[in-house]
Each structure stands twice: as structure tokens, then as C-alpha cells.
Amino acid sequence: MKTIEKLTFPQIENEYLENILKELAGKCNIVQMFFTREQSSGFSKLIINIENSIDAKKYQQSKWVKKVREHLQIDVLFIFSSKIRHHYSLGDPFKAFYCRDSAVIYQNNNFENSAFKTVEWQKFKKRFNEFENNFHHDHELHKWQIKNLISEGSSNSVFTSYCRLIEYDLHWLEELYTGNKSDSADLNERINNLIQYLPVIQKYFVKTVKGGYYLIDLFEQAKEASSEEEAMYRNEMFQAVENAEESLYSLIGDRFNEFKKLIKKGYTQTQEVLCDAEPKDQVLETAVRTILDSVNAEQIYLYNQAVNHSKTTYYLLIISEGLGNEKLKSIINTIKSRTDNNYSFVLISHSRCWIQNNLYEYQNFFEKIIKEDFLIYSSNVHHPDFHWESPHRPYHGDIDFFYKWTEQSFRQFSMIANNADANYCGLTTIFSLFFMSFCRTFIFAKMYYMPNYLPSQILWELCTYADPDMIKHNYLMEQFWTGFFPFLDKNRAVFNWSSRLSLEEIDQMSEIAEKLMNELRVTVVEGGLVKNNKIDLVR
Numbered sequence: 001m002k003t004i005e006k007l008t009f010p011q012i013e014n015e016y017l018e019n020i021l022k023e024l025a026g027k028c029n030i031v032q033m034f035f036t037r038e039q040s041s042g043f044s045k046l047i048i049n050i051e052n053s054i055d056a057k058k059y060q061q062s063k064w065v066k067k068v069r070e071h072l073q074i075d076v077l078f079i080f081s082s083k084i085r086h087h088y089s090l091g092d093p094f095k096a097f098y099c100r101d102s103a104v105i106y107q108n109n110n111f112e113n114s115a116f117k118t119v120e121w122q123k124f125k126k127r128f129n130e131f132e133n134n135f136h137h138d139h140e141l142h143k144w145q146i147k148n149l150i151s152e153g154s155s156n157s158v159f160t161s162y163c164r165l166i167e168y169d170l171h172w173l174e175e176l177y178t179g180n181k182s183d184s185a186d187l188n189e190r191i192n193n194l195i196q197y198l199p200v201i202q203k204y205f206v207k208t209v210k211g212g213y214y215l216i217d218l219f220e221q222a223k224e225a226s227s228e229e230e231a232m233y234r235n236e237m238f239q240a241v242e243n244a245e246e247s248l249y250s251l252i253g254d255r256f257n258e259f260k261k262l263i264k265k266g267y268t269q270t271q272e273v274l275c276d277a278e279p280k281d282q283v284l285e286t287a288v289r290t291i292l293d294s295v296n297a298e299q300i301y302l303y304n305q306a307v308n309h310s311k312t313t314y315y316l317l318i319i320s321e322g323l324g325n326e327k328l329k330s331i332i333n334t335i336k337s338r339t340d341n342n343y344s345f346v347l348i349s350h351s352r353c354w355i356q357n358n359l360y361e362y363q364n365f366f367e368k369i370i371k372e373d374f375l376i377y378s379s380n381v382h383h384p385d386f387h388w389e390s391p392h393r394p395y396h397g398d399i400d401f402f403y404k405w406t407e408q409s410f411r412q413f414s415m416i417a418n419n420a421d422a423n424y425c426g427l428t429t430i431f432s433l434f435f436m437s438f439c440r441t442f443i444f445a446k447m448y449y450m451p452n453y454l455p456s457q458i459l460w461e462l463c464t465y466a467d468p469d470m471i472k473h474n475y476l477m478e479q480f481w482t483g484f485f486p487f488l489d490k491n492r493a494v495f496n497w498s499s500r501l502s503l504e505e506i507d508q509m510s511e512i513a514e515k516l517m518n519e520l521r522v523t524v525v526e527g528g529l530v531k532n533n534k535i536d537l538v539r
Helices: 015-027 053-060 063-072 081-090 093-098 109-114 121-152 155-178 187-195 199-204 214-227 235-265 282-294 325-338 352-357 359-369 399-417 427-447 456-466 468-478 484-490 503-525
Strands: 030-036 044-050 074-080 104-107 299-308 311-319 343-350 375-378
Touching: 015 030, 015 063, 030 093, 030 109, 044 053, 044 081, 053 074, 053 081, 063 074, 074 081, 081 093, 081 121, 093 121, 093 155, 093 235, 121 155, 121 235, 155 187, 155 214, 155 235, 187 199, 187 214, 199 235, 214 235, 214 352, 282 299, 282 311, 282 325, 282 343, 282 375, 299 359, 299 456, 299 468, 311 456, 325 343, 343 352, 343 456, 352 359, 399 427, 399 503, 427 456, 427 484, 427 503, 456 468, 456 484, 468 484, 468 503
Parallel strands: 044 074, 311 343
Antiparallel strands: 030 044, 030 104, 299 311, 299 375
16 A cells, blocks of 8 residues: 555546545545546546444535535545445445446555455346335335325325325435435425436426425425315326426436446446527527527527418517516517518517416416427526426416406497597597407417517417417508507507597597407307307497
């Protein structure tokens, strides 16, 4: 063995850590050190075989261990000798691979009897298979229990049982990727820690506004409901939870397969190349680039592309935080300035958390447009998939309220437009607000989606997306005495003076209002979405 003064660790490639290891070798009962450098984005492993468990726990808490992990991407794991042998005898592939003979960078000959050595694959294979089979066996017992609870309709118990199963999965992922478990940490913290080793886990859990995870919140709600002897009815989320759990289960199986290859053949470097989906045409490329210049978008979906009178309209969903209506309007204007007038852009935007929290009402809309085929940009390949409700029961919550409000706006407009005194004060504002109310209610009735207070043209183009037959009314807007949509947006505010309108202009507004209100009546009333509420549409 080299003297402590002459000890070198060229594999470490860091003077700070080398000096620490020299000091440890001089004052502690270090048996061996194993080092495996991770060439890709993962953490390298420095495993220190120490003589007793008390020293292992003591040095594992050292501040430099955390510092090395954060700054050098090296996991330092102190394990006492008997624990390594015991785990290896059970077939633990983590110890078998990271504590292999070729990974030894230091060995203390004074503890030769405590030195750990691996055996060839053929001798270890049976232990490995038993170790993996034990995991699958216990996992199946968990799943069997959950299936029984689902058949019994025990919603609270299903969620709490899934919580235990996901804890079980996380325990195994921790053991297989870090060589240790963190049972004392909550599930949110454990998921965040594992994401550093397995970024793909981000795809399985949608984050909440507070930084936790949507499904973990469901588990907590189920626990609280059970403690208060209340029932929690979220059966439509069983499938979403099952999908997340099965994804974790699949990762564990992948890790076992990876270890099998690594132990048999040695470490092989793999490098995952992440690419953004490329827009299909130059105009769309300009639109995406303009959006990304303005916001930190997570994903962009092109969910529709319509051509009308040689004018192409692109319908884009932007998943991003804090993108309000004014910012959307600004982005649209910038895109138009960078392209010619043959193109139109319908942008809607919501945060991932907002969409998840509103799926109970809007899933029918989002599930149709958030598809892999429609994805044209993603900032990260590991953005989480949504936890879709299954089964999802679409319903038009509060549509009777929205319809009534639109109807009242129409009546108010008609009364002022037809008054004998020719006092049209506020008429343009009421007409503009009626149009906005009509569009939002019509879109909700057709697509189970209530858009924000978007610019009038965007709302109208969403109407024509919801029902292409609505394009038949475009001629009325084209014949309007002034720019129709700018007129509407300008008049969404209340003015304190009488509107100077000619009878011809009032007739144009009235004709549009009557035709649109009739479309809404057919869709909502005759469509059976609300009780029959007759409206006189004749002036």
C-alpha cells in the first residue's frame, strides 16, 4: 500500500476532493474506495467501504459530502463492510456494479480480510434474479390489493394504497440509483431528488403552484378525508394515478435491465440527444421564434391550421406561466408585422398547473389538442404529461348563467337600438360586450372550453374553429362600415357620451346581433343544454 503522503487519486480529477480522501485514509478505518465516473449527465459514484457502521453514519453527514455532490456531481456513499457483503449476497446490483474490482481506487492492506470482492456474472446471476423477482412479487401484492379496493368503491383507501405503492417504487428507485433510501423525506422531496438522476420522472407528475405535485396533493387529501371519516370522490383520477405508478414501475424494470448489461459487459456510455420539434414551414417558424423571444414557453402546440379565401390561420396553444391577454395581443401584432397579411394567428395560453386544475371542466377541449402530433416546440423533453380524468364526464357547468347573461345583453342592445328617442348612448359598448359574451358562451357550448377575455378577432376565430359553418357570417363583418374587430375592442370600455350612429350602422349591428343570438339559441336551447327560454329575435 502507498504511504499516505504519496497517495494520489488521478481518477477523481479534483484537488479538493483528493485532499479530503488522503486525510480520511490517514485517520479512519477505510477499507476500500470505489469510483465510477459517469460520463453523461448523471452523478459519478464514490463509494467508501469503512470498517464500522457508526463511522459510516458520522461521515455521511459531513458538509463536504453535500458540497461535492452539488459542485462536482459526485455521490459519496459511506457503507460499512458487513452491509456491502450482506446486500451483495442478496443480489443487490448497485453494490455489484459500483463496488466491482475494476472500480477500486484505494485499498488498505491492513484490512485485507474486510476487503470486498465481486464474483463473475454467472455466479452472481441467480442472486440478481431472486433480488429482482422479490421486487416484482411484492409489487404485484400491492396492485392486487388496490384492484380489490377499486372493485369495492373505496375511493379513500385506493388513494392511500396507491400512495404506499408509489412510496414503494420510489424506495426501489432510490436504492437502484443512489444506493440509499430517504424514507424520512416527504414524497415531493423524494421525487425532486430522483429527478436529478432520472429527468424523465418530470413527465409523470404535474407540478402545483406551490412547487409540490398534483397527485401527491390528492394522496394528502385522501389521508385527511380518512382521518375525518369523510368520503373523497375522485374516482376519475384512478387511471391517472395508475399511469404514473406504472411509469415508475417501468423505470425500475429498465434499471434492472441496465444493471444486468453493465455487470455482464462493463460500463457503456450512452448519450441522449434532446431535440425540439421543428416547425413545418417558414411562417410557423417565425411565429414560434417570436413567441420564444417574448416568453419562456414550455411547449407550443399547433392544433389547427385553416385556409379561408387564401388566408391561412394558425391555431396555437402556448403552455407558459404568466402570459396574459395583453401580452398575447402584443405577440400576435409582432408576428403579423413579421409576416404578410395572408396569415392570421389564434394564440391561447395557460400554465400547466392551471390546465391540470381545470380538467374536470375543460378536459374535452385540451385532450383533443394536446397531442404529440401537434407539438411543434418543447423546451424540455421531460415536461410532465397531464393526469387526464378517466372516465371523464363532460358537462357545461354554469352555461345557463352564461347564456342568460348573453341573452340579457342582446335584449338590452335591442331596446336601445329600437328606442323612439334615437338615444344610442352606450349602444356600441353593449354591442361589443354582447359579441364577447356570445363568443365565449358559444365556444363553451361547442367545445367545453371557456376562453379568457381575448381580442374579439381571436374569439371569433375560435368560434369558426368550434363550428366551421360560422364562417357563413363573415360577410357581415366584411361589410361593416368600419374595421369590425378593432371597433369591438375599442368599445369594450364604457364612454360617457352619446354615440353618433346612423340608422344604417345600427342596422348592421342589429343584423349581426340577431344572427349570432339565433346561432346561440340553436346551439344551447335547441341543443338541450339549458331549459327552453324563448327569445324574440325580431325587431
